[in-house]
Amino acid sequence: xxxxxxxxxxxxxxxxxxxxxxxxxxxxxxxxxxxxxxxxxxxxxxxxxxxxxxxxxxxxxxxxxxxxxxxxxxxxxxxxxxxxxxxxxxxxxxxxxxxxxxxxxxxxxxxxxxxxxxxxxxxxxxxxxxxxxxxxxxxxxxxxxxxxxxxxxxxxxxxxxxxxxxxxxxxxxxxxxxxxxxxxxxxxxxxxxxxxxxxxxxxxxxxxxxxxxxxxxxxxxxxxxxxxxxxxxxxxxxxxxxxxxxxxxxxxxxxxxxxxxxxxxxxxxxxxxxxxxxxxxxxxxxxxxxxxxxxxxxxxxxxxxxxxxxxxxxxxxxxxxxxxxxxxxxxxxxxxxxxxxxxxxxxxxxxxxxxxxxxxxxxxxxxxxxxxxxxxxxxxxxxxxxxxxxxxxxxxxxxxxxxxxxxxxxxxxxx
Amino acid sequence: xxxxxxxxxxxxxxxxxxxxxxxxxxxxxxxxxxxxxxxxxxxxxxxxxxxxxxxxxxxxxxxxxxxxxxxxxxxxxxxxxxxxxxxxxxxxxxxxxxxxxxxxxxxxxxxxxxxxxxxxxxxxxxxxxxxxxxxxxxxxxxxxxxxxxxxxxxxxxxxxxxxxxxxxxxxxxxxxxxxxxxxxxxxxxxxxxxxxxxxxxxxxxxxxxxxxxxxxxxxxxxxxxxxxxxxxxxxx
Numbered sequence: 018x019x020x021x022x023x024x025x026x027x028x029x030x031x032x033x034x035x036x037x038x039x040x041x042x043x044x045x046x047x048x049x050x051x052x053x054x055x056x057x058x059x060x061x062x063x064x065x066x067x068x069x070x071x072x073x074x075x076x077x078x079x080x081x082x083x084x085x086x087x088x089x090x091x092x093x094x095x096x097x098x099x100x101x102x103x104x105x106x107x108x109x110x111x112x113x114x115x116x117x118x119x120x121x122x123x124x125x126x127x128x129x130x131x132x133x134x135x136x137x138x139x140x141x142x143x144x145x146x147x148x149x150x151x152x153x154x155x156x157x158x159x160x161x162x163x164x165x166x167x168x169x170x171x172x173x174x175x176x177x178x179x180x181x182x183x184x185x186x187x188x189x190x191x192x193x194x195x196x197x198x199x200x201x202x203x204x205x206x207x208x209x210x211x212x213x214x215x216x217x218x219x220x221x222x223x224x225x226x227x228x229x230x231x232x233x234x235x236x237x238x239x240x241x242x243x244x245x246x247x248x249x250x251x252x253x254x255x256x257x258x259x260x261x262x263x264x265x266x267x268x269x270x271x272x273x274x275x276x277x278x279x280x281x282x283x284x285x286x287x288x289x290x291x292x293x294x295x296x297x298x299x300x301x302x303x304x305x306x307x308x309x310x311x312x313x314x315x316x317x318x319x320x321x322x323x324x325x326x327x328x329x330x331x332x333x334x335x336x337x338x339x340x341x342x343x344x345x346x347x348x349x350x351x352x353x354x355x356x357x358x359x360x361x362x363x364x365x366x367x368x369x370x371x372x373x374x375x376x377x378x379x380x381x382x383x384x385x386x387x388x389x390x391x392x393x394x395x396x397x398x399x400x401x402x403x404x405x406x407x408x409x410x411x412x413x414x415x416x417x418x419x420x421x422x423x424x425x426x427x428x429x430x431x432x
Numbered sequence: 433x434x435x436x437x438x439x440x441x442x443x444x445x446x447x448x449x450x451x452x453x454x455x456x457x458x459x460x461x462x463x464x465x466x467x468x469x470x471x472x473x474x475x476x477x478x479x480x481x482x483x484x485x486x487x488x489x490x491x492x493x494x495x496x497x498x499x500x501x502x503x504x505x506x507x508x509x510x511x512x513x514x515x516x517x518x519x520x521x522x523x524x525x526x527x528x529x530x531x532x533x534x535x536x537x538x539x540x541x542x543x544x545x546x547x548x549x550x551x552x553x554x555x556x557x558x559x560x561x562x563x564x565x566x567x568x569x570x571x572x573x574x575x576x577x578x579x580x581x582x583x584x585x586x587x588x589x590x591x592x593x594x595x596x597x598x599x600x601x602x603x604x605x606x607x608x609x610x611x612x613x614x615x616x617x618x619x620x621x622x623x624x625x626x627x628x629x630x631x632x633x634x635x636x637x638x639x640x641x642x643x644x645x646x647x648x649x650x651x652x653x654x655x656x657x658x659x660x661x662x663x664x665x666x667x668x
Binding site: 029332343426 | 481482486487506507509511513514515519521525527530538539541542543550586590
């Protein structure tokens with residue numbers, strides 16, 4: 018029997034039982050659709066984050082305390098307790114001729130209060146260069162200056178939203194707020210930075226780093242060193258040099274450059290982007306595999322309906338055998354029928370998933386005020402049709418075998 | 433052409449053993465028109481199924497064109513059914529919601545001849561049963577007699593050596609039944625061997641030879657002396 022004939026027969030059968038075909042396909046439609054949505058949105062999120070990371074400046078290198086070894090959760094735990102980075106490390110790195118500027122940071126959590134208004138905040142201890150490197154602009158008042166840092170001034174610059182929350186319509190400049198019992202004078206408010214996915218610069222309070230270390234936290238370490246290289250070309254060189262300097266500073270003997278022996282991590286923006294890609298990739302895979310369960314359920318639906326179809330058409334099978342169909346012909350016919358069902362479901366699910374993702378990307382873009390890119394991952398296309406076809410074959414094979422094995426006489430007698 | 437010796441067929445249903453054919457022997461030559469007659473349960477359908485390569489005997493010899501059925505695998509049986517045999521059933525067994533053309537074409541989709549040749553053969557077969565004006569009708573839009581004529585067209589579309597007709601008139605009024613018998617007699621005139629299974633003496637007498645079965649054994653095997661000829665002017 019020719020392939021064309023088989024396709025024709027399967028379409029006649031599907032048309033004869035329209036309602037049943039549509040309901041059977043629904044499982045596959047939902048399965049393929051949700052996998053597509055997960056993958057498309059995952060890809061969109063990844064593109065967005067990578068775009069943002071890139072826009073933050075690809076010349077930047079970020080240094081954190083803690084060994085690069087171990088799982089991500091382990092690293093998070095490590096980081097809390099790591100005290101290996103000091104301000105003098107930053108000074109040493111700044112001597113590299115390829116480095117344009119270096120800034121240091123420390124951060125912590127606390128409650129900010131003004132006239133009985135309390136708000137939980139994250140405060141950032143920064144030096145005078147940090148704001149420029151992080152691209153933060155002052156809306157009113159002034160920035161943290163070199164004098165603030167060297168003089169351990171009790172001043173604070175508020176993020177846009179924090180200013181709104183604490184002061185409302187009132188002008189915050191010149192007012193005094195309290196963080197952890199320390200009175201700080203507001204000297205500036207930053208411009209609104211807008212929706213960032215993982216960081217909310219608008220919620221932070223920026224305090225001179227020396228003030229933060231000595232008066233707020235009582236420590237001498239720092240949480241991060243931000244290094245700006247002179248150009249993108251020297252970034253790897255700067256990163257490697259920073260490692261060598263830090264090893265010398267910390268007295269780590271590590272001539273073979275084994276990163277696991279270090280007590281710090283040097284990450285370029287590219288590394289950060291890679292890490293984010295890994296995380297979103299894992300998340301997408303996880304969500305997609307949940308969606309894939311719908312495909313399995315859909316496949317069972319296909320098998321069920323094909324079994325019904327075999328029973329219903331026992332007489333037809335007997336007749337086909339009587340006029341010369343081989344077992345193989347009958348088997349192929351039913352396999353092609355189930356695969357046609359799933360592929361059709363795959364196409365509809367694909368189109369539905371893509372349309373949903375497209376609309377979702379517009380809505381998310383509007384809500385977060387970012388340019389959320391709509392993406393159709395190529396893998397999703399292959400997956401949708403590949404999986405649909407495989408589901409059709411796998412779940413169609415048992416009913417098809419059952420049909421092929423029917424005894425022609427029994428089949429013909431069947432009423 | 434067909435050689436049968438001491439053919440037996442037993443069915444086992446649990447502990448109960450039913451003997452459907454109990455040592456049957458006869459030969460059929462090319463061009464014969466044989467009627468197998470007997471009451472229900474006499475084994476006539478079982479005999480036809482074995483001769484039609486739809487079933488295998490329990491023991492005994494069944495040879496078609498000097499080839500024993502025991503030498504053939506399932507695919508080879510399918511090939512013989514497809515190329516050398518044609519079947520007409522009591523309940524027509526047409527594909528529902530399928531055109532006359534596609535119903536008649538059914539045996540040809542399992543062959544490897546060209547699409548043009550298939551079309552030509554289908555049209556010829558439909559014409560020879562006088563249904564050219566019904567080609568695009570769906571099978572369920574036809575009368576019983578017309579449906580059986582479609583079934584005959586389907587049986588002859590592959591130009592078979594032997595045509596098996598299992599109670600072909602059993603589900604028709606007498607006029608339509610006559611037309612069907614006339615077509616079968618015409619096909620026999622053209623050289624096809626026709627094997628008719630029936631329980632009606634009257635219908636059997638339109639054949640050239642009658643084998644009577646009872647309880648799985650042959651009671652009589654005679655040439656019809658006063659053969660009845662169906663005539664209605666339909667068959668071309």
